Amino acid sequence: xxxxxxxxxxxxxxxxxxxxxxxxxxxxxxxxxxxxxxxxxxxxxxxxxxxxxxxxxxxxxxxxxxxxxxxxxxxxxxxxxxxxxxxxxxxxxxxxxxxxxxxxxxxxxxxxxxxxxxxxxxxxxxxxxxxxxxxxxxxxxxxxxxxxxxxxxxxxxxxxxxxxxxxxxxxxxxxxxxxxxxxxxxxxxxxxxxxxxxxxxxxxxxxxxxxxxxxxxxxxxxxxxxxxxxxxxxxxxxxxxxxxxxxxxxxxxxxxxxxxxxxxxxxxxxxxxxxxxxxxxxxxxxxxxxxxxxxxxxxxxxxxxxxxxxxxxxxxxxxxxxxxxxxxxxxxxxxxxxxxxxxxxxxxxxxxxxxxxxxxxxxxxxxxxxxxxxxxx
Amino acid sequence: xxxxxxxxxxxxxxxxxxxxxxxxxxxxxxxxxxxxxxxxxxxxxxxxxxxxxxxxxxxxxxxxxxxxxxxxxxxxxxxxxxxxxxxxxxxxxxxxxxxxxxxxxxxxxxxxxxxxxxxxxxxxxxxxxxxxxxxxxxxxxxxxxxxxxxxxxxxxxxxxxxxxxxxxxxxxxxxxxxxxxxxxxxxxxxxxxxxxxxxxxxxxxxxxxxxxxxxxxxxxxxxxxxxxxxxxxxxxxxxxxxxxxxxxxxxxxxxxxxxxxxxxxxxxxxxxxxxxxxxxxxxxxxxxxxxxxxxxxxxxxxxxxxxxxxxxxxxxxxxxxxxxxxxx
Numbered sequence: 001x002x003x004x005x006x007x008x009x010x011x012x013x014x015x016x017x018x019x020x021x022x023x024x025x026x027x028x029x030x031x032x033x034x035x036x037x038x039x040x041x042x043x044x045x046x047x048x049x050x051x052x053x054x055x056x057x058x059x060x061x062x063x064x065x066x067x068x069x070x071x072x073x074x075x076x077x078x079x080x081x082x083x084x085x086x087x088x089x090x091x092x093x094x095x096x097x098x099x100x101x102x103x104x105x106x107x108x109x110x111x112x113x114x115x116x117x118x119x120x121x122x123x124x125x126x127x128x129x130x131x132x133x134x135x136x137x138x139x140x141x142x143x144x145x146x147x148x149x150x151x152x153x154x155x156x157x158x159x160x161x162x163x164x165x166x167x168x169x170x171x172x173x174x175x176x177x178x179x180x181x182x183x184x185x186x187x188x189x190x191x192x193x194x195x196x197x198x199x200x201x202x203x204x205x206x207x208x209x210x211x212x213x214x215x216x217x218x219x220x221x222x223x224x225x226x227x228x229x230x231x232x233x234x235x236x237x238x239x240x241x242x243x244x245x246x247x248x249x250x251x252x253x254x255x256x257x258x259x260x261x262x263x264x265x266x267x268x269x270x271x272x273x274x275x276x277x278x279x280x281x282x283x284x285x286x287x288x289x290x291x292x293x294x295x296x297x298x299x300x301x302x303x304x305x306x307x308x309x310x311x312x313x314x315x316x317x318x319x320x321x322x323x324x325x326x327x328x329x330x331x332x333x334x335x336x337x338x339x340x341x342x343x344x345x346x347x348x349x350x351x352x353x354x355x356x357x358x359x360x361x362x363x364x365x366x367x368x369x370x371x372x373x374x375x376x377x
Numbered sequence: 378x379x380x381x382x383x384x385x386x387x388x389x390x391x392x393x394x395x396x397x398x399x400x401x402x403x404x405x406x407x408x409x410x411x412x413x414x415x416x417x418x419x420x421x422x423x424x425x426x427x428x429x430x431x432x433x434x435x436x437x438x439x440x441x442x443x444x445x446x447x448x449x450x451x452x453x454x455x456x457x458x459x460x461x462x463x464x465x466x467x468x469x470x471x472x473x474x475x476x477x478x479x480x481x482x483x484x485x486x487x488x489x490x491x492x493x494x495x496x497x498x499x500x501x502x503x504x505x506x507x508x509x510x511x512x513x514x515x516x517x518x519x520x521x522x523x524x525x526x527x528x529x530x531x532x533x534x535x536x537x538x539x540x541x542x543x544x545x546x547x548x549x550x551x552x553x554x555x556x557x558x559x560x561x562x563x564x565x566x567x568x569x570x571x572x573x574x575x576x577x578x579x580x581x582x583x584x585x586x587x588x589x590x591x592x593x594x595x596x597x598x599x600x601x602x603x604x605x606x607x608x609x610x611x612x613x614x615x616x617x618x619x620x621x622x623x624x625x626x627x628x629x630x631x632x633x634x635x636x637x638x639x640x641x642x643x644x645x646x647x648x649x650x651x652x653x654x655x656x657x658x659x660x661x662x663x664x665x666x667x668x669x670x671x672x673x674x675x676x677x678x679x680x681x682x683x684x685x686x687x688x689x690x691x692x693x694x695x696x697x698x699x700x701x702x703x704x705x
Contacts (some may be wrong), residue, residue, distance in 0.1 A: 160594050211392060218646045220403070225666035227406035309527050313647055315663060316529060324557060332530070336651070339536045348537075351530040359525040 027296060032235040032371040034353060039367020042360035049357065053169035057127040060163035061141045061149060064326055066125070068148070068158030070097060073344045074108050076153045081116050091117040094147045118149065153346040154333055162240050164326050165350055171327035172308055173357070175242050177309035180300055182246030187253030188296070194254065195261025202258075209251040220248065225319040234325045241320050245310045249303055256299045260292040294372030302365035305358040312354050328354050378696065379454070385692050389410070389685050396685070400677040401448045405670065412440065415670070438465065451671065455678075462671030472674045474660065479679060482645055482656040485572070489579035491513070496584040498623075501591025505599060507619060516588060523585025529647040532578045536652065539574070550654055551643065578648050591626060598622035631695045642680050 009270045021095075023031070034040055051057045077092045087303045094114030099106055122141030128134050142149050151162040194205040228237050264270065289296075308328075314320030315329025316336070323330055331350040335341050341348060381525070412434050416426055426434075435441050439450065454460040461471035504513045550571050598604065600624055607617040642657075649658030657676055664673040 211395065219642070219680055221661065222646070222665050223403040223673065223677060224402075224406070226668075227403065304527070312527060313529065317647060317650060319662075319665070333535060338536055338540055341533060342541055345537065348530070348533065351527075351533070354527065355522075355525045355530070359521060362521065362524060 018157050026238075029371045036225055036367035036370060038363045039371075042363040042367070044091060045356070045360045046364060049169060049360075050173060052166060053173050056130075056166040056170050057129050058135070058137060059139050060160070060166040061122075061124060061138050062160040062296065063125050063127070064159060064165045064167040065324065066159060068154065071150075071154050071158040072093070073152045074148075074150055074158070075344075076346055077148075077150045078110070079118070080371075088115060089117060090148075091115050093133070094144070095212060114147070116144050116147060116149075123307070143185070151209045153344065153350045155344075155347060161346060161349060164331055165328075165353060168328045168331050168350060169353065170327060171238070171275060171321065172311060172329070175238065175311045175321075175327065176304045176308040176361075178239075179242040179245040179249065180303050180309070182243055183250040183253055183307075184296075184300055187224070187252035188257055188289075190250070191254035191257030191291070192261055193233040195258035196265065196280070196284055198262075198265075205254075208299060209254060212248060215311065218313065221245070221314055221356060222317065222319055224366035225314050238321055238325065241311060241314065242307070245307050249306055249310075253296075253299050253303060257292070260295055261288060264288060264291060283358050291329055293370070298365055298372055299359055301368055304365075305361040308354065308358060308361075357370075381696050382693055385689055388452060389428045389689050392685055393682060397452055397678050397679040398448060400674050400681065401451060401670075402444070402676065403674075405447075412438075415667075418667075426695060451674065455675075461675040464664070464668040464669055464672040466672065471672050474672065474676055475657070475679065478655060478657045478660055481654070482649075482658075483683070484644065485575055485579070485654070485656060486642060486645055488572075488574050489583070492576055492580035493587060494585040496580060497587035497591055498627075498630075500584075501625060501626075502595055502618065504588065504592040505595030506614075508596065517593075520585045520588045523581045525591075526582075527647075528578055528582050528650045531581065531649045532574065532648045535574050535578065575645075575652055575654060578652075586600050587630065591630070594626035594661055595622055595626075598625050628695065628698065631691055631698055641685070 009207075020028075035183070074095060075122060078131075079090055079092055081087060081090060083091065094111035096109045096111040097106060097191050098109060118140055119142065120140055123136050123140050123145065124138045125139045126134060126136045140149070148154075150160050152165065152255040153161050155161055155164070189371060190205055194202045219292040221244060224247075225241060228240055270271065270287060273283050278287070311320055311327065312329035312332065315327050318333065321327045321330055323333075332348075335351070395590065412431050412447075416431055419426060429544075451462055454462065455642075459472070461475070462472055465472050467474055500516050504516050507513055522609075549566060552567050552571075581657075599618075599621075604617060604622055607621055608614075645656060646658035646661065648654070649656040650662055651661070657680070659674060661676045664676065
C-alpha cells in the first residue's frame, strides 16, 4: 500500500514504517484493535456500564429495595425540555394516580401543572458505599417528596426499576467476571498440562472435557444449582453459582490453551529453555504462557457472555440467585408471565441490558482476537 | 468403517456409566431428601407428619441405604427391567411420566434442528458468496443478535408481541379446548398455531451461530485453487458452489450435530418453562425443586444418553462423509 504513495508523502510513510518496526507487540495489537470500530464502541460501553455498576449506589437515584405503595407499575417518566413552549431545561412532570371508574384499574397520568427540574448531584437517600463511607449524593434526582423520577418505570411493588437495574448490574457483571476467573484458573491449568505433556495425561483430560461437553448444560446447571439449600447466605450461594458456571465453562478455554501449547511446544526457544535446564514449571509459565496471553485474553472475553447468560437463565428459573439479591436474572423473574409484560413492558428492560452486555462482550472479544492474531491484516 | 463404528460405540459405554452415576450423585447432593421436601410441603398446607412416620417412609423407600446401594438398585432396575423407579411426587412410575414428554421434546428439538439447518446453510452460503453485500450485513447483525438474546427472552418477546398485536394466546402447545380432544384436522391446525414460537425461538438461537460458522468455512474454501479450477472448467456458479466448497464447509456442521442436541435440550428447557410446553423442561424443574430424585435422575440420564448417541451418530456421519477422519 505504501509503495505507490506520492513522493511528497514518502518521508512521512517511511517514518510510519520505522515506527511500525520499532513498535512493541502491545502497541501493534492496540493499533489493530482501534481499527475495529464496533469493538472500540463495545469497550467504551462496557467501561461505562462497569463504572456505573461499581458506583451503582450513586448512579441509582433511589434505594433499590424501597417500596412505594402508591407508585406500583408506574410507566417510565418522560423527560421534557419545554414547558408550555418555554425552554426550562430537562425536567419531568409530576405523576397523577387515577382510578378508572369503570374497571377500577389504576393508571397514571402526567400532572402538567407540576414541573420538577432534574438536578445533578442531588442529595437524596443515604447509602453506604461498600461499607467504606456514607453519602447521600446521587447522580441525578428531583427535589420532591411525593414524586419520583423513574427512568424505566417501577415494578409491582413500586420499586424503581432503573435503580434495581443498576444494582443488578453489579451482581450480574461480577458473576460473569468471577465465573470467568474460576474458569480461567481451571482451564489454564488443565489446558497447559494437557498440551505440554501430551500422551496419556492429554488423552484423559481430553476425555474429561468431552464428557463435560456431552452433558446438556442447563439440566446439569439446574441439578447442581438445585443442590444449594435455600437457607444459605445469599453471598455464599452467589459464589457457588459462579463456581458451578465455571465448572462447565472451563473446557472451551482449556481447548484454546491446549491448541496453542501444541503449536509452540516444538519451537526452538522452548527447546533452548529446556536445554538450559529450566524446570517444566518455569518453561510453561515464563516462556510459553506469555506468548499466548493475547489469545487467552480474547478467549476470556468471549467466555464472559456465556457466564452472564447462564446466571441469568438460572436466576430466571428460580434456581440461581434469589431475592433479595438483585441480579438481572432475578429482575427478569418479574417479567415471567404474559400478564405482567403486557401491562408493564418496561419490566423487560433487564433483558435488554443482558442482550447489550452480551453483544458488547462478543464484539470486544472478536476485536481482541483479530487484533491479537499476528497473521491478520 | 465397521471397526471405527465399533470402537466409537465401545467408547460410549464407559461414558454412559459415568454419566448415570454423576446424574445420580447430583440429584442426591441436596441436603435432606424427598421426605424432607414432602414434610415441608405438608406443613405448608397446614398438615404434619410425625418424625416416626418420616422415618418409616424413609425405610420404605430405602432412602437410608448408602449412596452406592441406592445407585445400584436404581441402575440395575433400569438396565434389567426397564424400570426407572417411582416418582414420589406424582405417585406414579417414572416411565409413565417421561416418555410422552421426551417424545415431544425430541420432536421439537429435531424439528428445530432441521429448521436451523434450513436457515443456516443457504444464508451462510449466500453471505460468503456475496461477502459485504447489504444482505450479508443484515445477516451478520441477525447472527449477532441471535447469539446475544437468551432463548427465554426471545420467547417472552414473541409471546408478548403475538398477544398484544396479533391477539393470539400462544402459550402451550394446544388451546384449552383441544388439550384432551382426539386428533383431528382442527387440532393439527391449532398445534401449528402454537408450535411456531418454540421452533422460531430454538432455531434462531442455533442458526445465529451456525450462519457465522458456515460463512467462515465457505470463505476459507472459496479461495482455494480447486474452486478456481471448477470455474475455469466453465461450470455454472451454482454448480461450483453447491457441489464442492459447500460439501467441505458442511463438515463442522456434521461434527457439531452431537453438540447441537444437548444445546437444543438445554434451550428447550427454559423456553418450555416460559412457554408452558408439555416437554421435559417444566417437569424436570419441578422434580429438581422437590428433590423427586428418581424422576429428575431419569430425565438427566435419558437426556444425556440422547446426547451421547447424538455424538456417536455425528462421529459416524463425519467418518462416512470425510475419509480423512476415518483413516486417521
